[in-house]
Amino acid sequence: MCEIYSGAEPELFELKTRSIRIDGVVTSIRLEAIFWQLIEEIAEDAGISVAVFLTRIYHEVIARHGKVSNFASLLRVACTTWLNQGKRLVLRQAEDHSLLFD
Known part of the structure; x- marks a missing residue:
């Protein structure tokens, strides 16, 4: 069962840092490649x-909430x-489709 998870390509969970500008302030966000x-x-x-989108x-x-305590976690x-x-x-579309043919 775990092969689907443990067999993930290493590139997908490699950490990538990107610099972004929010309201004129440059900040860096570090996320796994899959999240980017x-x-x-x-x-x-x-x-x-x-x-x-990020802004x-x-x-x-x-x-x-008045603040962002952990933006990277929020993005995940x-x-x-x-x-x-x-x-x-x-799933909803499949259910709707099956209702048409019942």
Whole structure:
């Protein structure tokens, strides 16, 4: 069972650091390569750049909680939430499709 996890390509969990600018301030974010790939997909699906996506999520967290305590962790959770929503959407579409043919 664990082969699907332990067999992941090392490049996917290699840490990558990117510099981004939020509100004119340059900061570095260090994430595993797979999370950068997912962030790029999320931004592309939304029709925005990665920089705009990161800035928006940063501002939303500030508006909601008043601060961002661990932005990198927040981004990892955002990625897994996005993946889970996609999974639920696929399941919902499959259920809707099966209802049509029952």
